[in-house]
Amino acid sequence: MSFNVVLRAFVFLLLVVGLASCQRYAMVQPQPVTVKNALVVAPNQAWNKINIDSLSSRPVEIWTADGDQLNMLMLFVGVADGQSLFPSPDSEKDKYAPFRSGMTANEVVSLVEATLGRYMDTSLVESYDLRPTPFAGQNGYRAEFNLVGKDEVDRRGLAAGAIKDGKLYLMLFIGTRLHHYGLRAEEVESMMASARIAS
Amino acid sequence: MRTLRLGVALGLALLLAACATNTHKQITELSRTQERAPRVLLMPVDVELMELTTFGRTEPKADWTEAGTRHVSTALADYNVERDLQLVPFDLDKMPDGVRDELNQLIKLHGAVGNSILLHQYLEPAKLPSKQGKFDWSLGPQVKRLKETTDADYALFFFMRDSYSSGGRVAIMMVGALMGVAVQGGVQVGFASLVDLNDGNVVWFNRLMRPQGDLRSAQGAKESTAMLLTGLPK
Amino acid sequence: MxxxxxxxxxxxxxxxxxxxxxxxxxxxxxxxxxxxxxxxxxxxxxxxxxxxxxxxxxxxxxxxxxxxxxxxxxxxxxxxxxxxxxxxxxxxxxxxxxxxxxxxxxxxxxxxxxxxxxxxxxxxxxxxxxxxxxxxxxxxxxxxxxxxxxxxxxxxxxxxxxxxxxxxxxxxxxxxxxxxxxxxxxxxxxxxxxxxxxxxxxxxxxxxxxxxxxxxxxxxxxxxxxxxxxxxxxxxxxxxxxxxxxxxxxxxxxxxxEKPGQDLFADRYRQALAPLRRTLFDDELRLRQYPRSLKLFEIIARTQGEDALVAFYSGEVYRLRHADGDRPQAIAAYERAQTLADCPVDVHRSLGLVHLQAGDRTAAERAFGEYLRLNPTANDRQMIQSYLTVSPS
Known part of the structure; x- marks a missing residue:
């Protein structure tokens, strides 16, 4: 397995070298920032925003503190009824199920779990400890996740979110269980606690 | 003709990023005590040898891989003596039942961190701006489990892939040169990393990438091993 | 294959x-x-x-x-x-x-x-x-x-x-x-x-x-x-x-x-799979391939007979899909599941969620109450309780 992981990494590296003329990551400064004109978050540390073309026109950004494979913060900032959290590729149009405005907290978290499973191509994903928590001034909720990626690395996750005016605002953080989740957990908790919907 | 060949050489040089090895480190010296030489856990050596066929397909060779793995292990044992280290081979299967999965997780985590270093530390377009060039990668303090189980101070990971051009491939490289196209020949790539088992920090990391080197012979493996361990803290 | x-x-x-x-x-x-x-x-x-x-x-x-x-x-x-x-x-x-x-x-x-x-x-x-x-x-x-x-x-x-x-x-x-x-x-x-x-x-x-x-x-x-x-x-x-x-x-x-004495060994198979069955259904549901899953569950019900899990998970597909007409289908499936042996406790939570969305707070309250009574250590307990106290935004 390690051979394949590394081989794939090399192929990926070579692809990046060959095709990416621009930087793949952009600095996120440790100061309040409005994500896609929709959600204000206040990081205390510098993060890196991943430039992904297919996400540019969607209400989502992905950040990482230590590299995508080690941790990721996904910010869903106003996903509308009928829209999926990530865009499905043309080759698999129903890869990601749509969000529905009428979803309960249980259903939103279940959707996040399903989306994570598809995104990481794993069936080893589960959510637990769903509970009500205010988020961005709304009656929100939070839940935790366990997942194992194809690289066999154990990961932990934490999501906090709420629906406002029929749109979903949700922050999802995942990182390696042994280190890179805990390394940024406090920072992420504080960002979740202070997030607000841009007026 | 000569300019074309020069072009091929230049292309290759560019592709292989000019220098064969590229090292990052957090420390320059191992922490040594009076009592004993630093105990370094040698994680299972991951070596694979391939043949580059006429039209560029790589075909792993079992017998070469067997020989290469053996030669590298011998070379590492020699290196060990030269450097006054206690290099201890690590075998997951010999670890106690209760901790095996946990230790396996640490190895997998090292794979993820190693990939991240190769990507974000070495590749200009994939650099993480927040790091500002700092080399501060870590597996975290949970690596203490490895220290507790093995009484080692460091862990050394060693990975190498080596490919050799077949006769047909060499011919194609010549034709390519005539056409002004750089056709890649066999390449040796590898990386090695040293992890401090107190805090999980990757204290030294080296990447090797060059169009020469040969693990099929004992002498070649010795040279390649030394090359990959360039700059290892003393 | x-x-x-x-x-x-x-x-x-x-x-x-x-x-x-x-x-x-x-x-x-x-x-x-x-x-x-x-x-x-x-x-x-x-x-x-x-x-x-x-x-x-x-x-x-x-x-x-x-x-x-x-x-x-x-x-x-x-x-x-x-x-x-x-x-x-x-x-x-x-x-x-x-x-x-x-x-x-x-x-x-x-x-x-x-x-x-x-x-x-x-x-x-x-x-x-x-x-x-x-x-x-x-x-x-x-x-x-x-x-x-x-x-x-x-x-x-x-x-x-x-x-x-x-x-x-x-x-x-x-x-x-x-x-x-x-x-x-x-x-x-x-x-x-x-x-x-x-x-x-x-x-x-x-x-x-x-x-x-x-x-x-x-x-x-x-x-x-x-x-x-x-x-x-x-x-x-x-x-x-x-x-x-x-x-x-x-x-x-x-x-x-074909020879005399050949068999399907259906019972033996079902027995061997029993401890794994819920995981299999959960993993299928997580794919969110709603029409395929419904068809698959229909095939299973037809060949093996509908048991509580098949009925429950059919209900889950309808509940999660949120398409027009899915709500009554979900309720019907959950009600069938409840009449069958070994119905998962989660059926009450699911029923509660559907009733909540339909605005039937009395029915939701009853179902949630049953869920928490049967599963007192449910790790989403606080969330379930909050559905009944907080008005939906």
Missing amino acids: NHPSRRHVLGGLCACSALALAGCQTTGSPAGRVNAGYRPDLASDEGALWYFMDREEQSYKRSRFVLRDAALNDYVREVVSRLADAHSGDIRTYIMRTPYFNASMAPNGMMQVWTGLMLRAQNEAQLAAVLGHEIGHYLERHTLQRVRAAREQGDLAAVLGIGLGVAGVGALSNISNLMILANLYAFSRDQERQADQIGIELMSAAGYAPIEASAVWAQLIEERSADPDPKSGGVLFATHPSSEERMQTLKTQAESF
Whole structure:
């Protein structure tokens, strides 16, 4: 397995070298920032925003503190009824199920779990400890996740979110269980606690 | 003709990023005590040898891989003596039942961190701006489990892939040169990393990438091993 | 056996790239049926295949995706040993937690059985049909044949790599290698037909009703027909005989293999699967392929009878889909589930959620109350309680 992981990494590296003329990551400064004109978050540390073309026109950004494979913060900032959290590729149009405005907290978290499973191509994903928590001034909720990626690395996750005016605002953080989740957990908790919907 | 060949050489040089090895480190010296030489856990050596066929397909060779793995292990044992280290081979299967999965997780985590270093530390377009060039990668303090189980101070990971051009491939490289196209020949790539088992920090990391080197012979493996361990803290 | 989408082609590729990469110039013995206890010479091309596949297999031993349940592994091993007979010691089976219909065989005898197949097989005879087919690939050394045949193909395609080299991305020839590997990993149409033939021979000799081999395909065709966006399939599907053709051929062949005393072993299969069943349904539901899942559950209900889990998970699909008319369908399914034995406690929570959305707070309160009474340590307890106190925003 390690051979394949590394081989794939090399192929990926070579692809990046060959095709990416621009930087793949952009600095996120440790100061309040409005994500896609929709959600204000206040990081205390510098993060890196991943430039992904297919996400540019969607209400989502992905950040990482230590590299995508080690941790990721996904910010869903106003996903509308009928829209999926990530865009499905043309080759698999129903890869990601749509969000529905009428979803309960249980259903939103279940959707996040399903989306994570598809995104990481794993069936080893589960959510637990769903509970009500205010988020961005709304009656929100939070839940935790366990997942194992194809690289066999154990990961932990934490999501906090709420629906406002029929749109979903949700922050999802995942990182390696042994280190890179805990390394940024406090920072992420504080960002979740202070997030607000841009007026 | 000569300019074309020069072009091929230049292309290759560019592709292989000019220098064969590229090292990052957090420390320059191992922490040594009076009592004993630093105990370094040698994680299972991951070596694979391939043949580059006429039209560029790589075909792993079992017998070469067997020989290469053996030669590298011998070379590492020699290196060990030269450097006054206690290099201890690590075998997951010999670890106690209760901790095996946990230790396996640490190895997998090292794979993820190693990939991240190769990507974000070495590749200009994939650099993480927040790091500002700092080399501060870590597996975290949970690596203490490895220290507790093995009484080692460091862990050394060693990975190498080596490919050799077949006769047909060499011919194609010549034709390519005539056409002004750089056709890649066999390449040796590898990386090695040293992890401090107190805090999980990757204290030294080296990447090797060059169009020469040969693990099929004992002498070649010795040279390649030394090359990959360039700059290892003393 | 079958590859439902291109993504899985690549998934399988990664898992097996070591095997696919291994083709060598030294050719060994001509490919033919292997003897029991066979091991090739390390220096041969077949030896390389085995060597790298053995290395790959080492990593499976600790993979989190391999199911460890001893009883289930023993059960599958018994089925394999009934089919493979003298060769059963040469085949090692790994049950992979992957919710798609698939099984695969590596040249060294490492067989993968995916949990999506276990959910879809209606009885032990159907599982045996698929495993027999995979054992056929092993016995006839199909991967080795493919490697030898693909070597020339590969060298042709790699010429493309030189073309890309001109554009300054020489190393991209790795990608064209991957495309070749996809072809390589797929068995040829003739090999699939041969494996089908061996499979039906082995299963009927082991006492399984041979007609079930075609039933597997009939079910898959029916399930796929429900998909509004059927995956066109990519490389692998192209080289497979069509499912219809295989189903027809197997159906015709079944008659000549029928013997008195052959059975489906449906009860034994159900019993062995019982502890795993909820996980299988959960994994299927998580794919969010609503029409296919509903069709699959319908097939299961039709062949095995609707039990509480089938009814409950049908309800879950309707509840999560949120399409027009789904709400009454969900409630009806949950109510059926409650009348059946061993209904999951979660049915009350699900009913509560549906009633809550319908604005029926009294019914929601009753269902949630029942859920919390039956599951006092539910880890979403606070959330459930809050539904009843906080008005929806």
